[in-house]
Amino acid sequence: MTDFLEVTRAAYDVVAVSYEELLRDDLAANTADRAVLGMFAEHTTGRVADVGCGPGRITAHLASLGVDAFGVDLSPGMVEVARERHRGLRFEVGSMTALDLPDGSLGGVVAWYSLIHVPPELHPEVFAGFFRALEPGGHLLLAFQAGDEPRRITEGYGHRIDLTAYRLPPERTSALLVDAGFEVRTTVVRAPEPPNEKTAQAYLIARKPA
Template identity: 45%
Template sequence: MTEPSSHLRTTADAYDAMATLYADFARNALDPLPLDRAVIAAFAEFARAAGAGPVAELGCGPGQVTAHLRDLGLDVFGVDLSPAMIDIAREAYPDLRFEVGSMDALDIADGKLGGILSWYSVIHTPPQDLPPYFAEFGRVLAPGGYLLLAFFESEGEPVTAFDHKVTTAYRWPINDLAGLAEEAGFTEAGRILREPLEGERYRRGHLIMRRNEAR
C-alpha cells in the first residue's frame, strides 16, 4: 500500500485529535446558513434528476452533512481521512455507511457515483497537489453526475494559506478552482459567493460542476 503524503498524515492526525470537539461544533452548523442549505438542496436536486448513481460526501467528518443529504432524498454515504471522525459518524448515524479513505485514491469503481459533495474538504490540500483530486472525482463520477465544492474564497487575492483552527488551509479564487475542475472534465452549472457572517473570517465559495458526457 502506498504511504499517504505528509499533508494527508498531518490532516488526519489533526482531525483525529480534535474529533469530539469538532463534531460538537459542526452538529448544527447548517441551521443558521440559508444560502448554504440552498446550494446543497440545488445539488441534491441535480443529482436526483441525473439518476446516475449514489452520492458520496468526501471529507464527511462527523457525518452531519451526509445525514442532511439523506434527508433530502439521496442514496448517500460518507468517506473521511480521519478514523476518529468516521467512528463518530457511525455512532451518530448508524443507518448510513461511512468509510475511511482519501479523496485522491478512492476505493470506488469508475463512473459509479451520481454525485460528490466536497464540503470544505479540499481546503487543506496544498495547491500543487489539488489537480489529482479533481481527476479522481472525474474518474468515479458517471457522465452527467454532479460535484459540489464548498471552500474559503480568496476575495481577489491569489491562493492564500491561512491558520485554520484544525490545520493549515487555503483560500482559493473561485475562478481558479472552477478552472481546475474544468481541466478535469467538468462544466460549471452554477456558483454562489457568500459574504462572511458574524464570527466568520472569510467569504465562502460554492461551485456546482457537472461531469462532461465525453472526456
C-alpha cells in the same frame, strides 16, 4: 507530499468529538448552505460520496433530502463519530487523493470544506479522481473559503492542533475543473457571516458531460 495527509488525519482525530458537538446544528442556521445543498440534491441521481465527510452532518442532511449518500473521511476518529451519530448511514476511511471507488460508480461527489486541506498543486489530481468516479451526467459540489493564501491553524475546537487550510480563488478552481473535463454549472460566492467566518465563502457545482 504525503506528510500533509498524516498531519490532517492527526488533527481531525484529536478534534473529532468536539467538532461534531460544536457544528451539530450549524446547518439549521445557515440558509445559504442549505440552499446550495438542496440545489445539488435536485440535480443528482444515484449514489453520492461525501468526501471529507467529518462527523457526517452533510451526509446526513443529503440523506434527509432523499439522496443515497455515504461518507468518506481521512480521519478514523471522524469516521467513528459519524458512525455513532448517524447509525443508518455508511461511512468509511479513505482519501480524496486516492479515491478507492470504481470508475463511473457515482451520481455525485461532495467535497464540503475538505479540499481546503489539500495543497493546491494536487487539485488537478483530485479533480481527475472525482471525474473518473462519476458517471456521465454526474455532479460535483465543492465548498470552500474564497481567497488566495494558506492559513496555519494552531488551535481549533478547544484543542491544540497543527493544520494548514488553503483559501482558494473560485475562478482558478473553476478553470481547473474545466481542465479536468467538467462543465461548471453554478458558482456562488457569499459574504462572510460574523463572528465565525472571516472571508467570503464559495460554492461550485460542476457536471461531468453526459
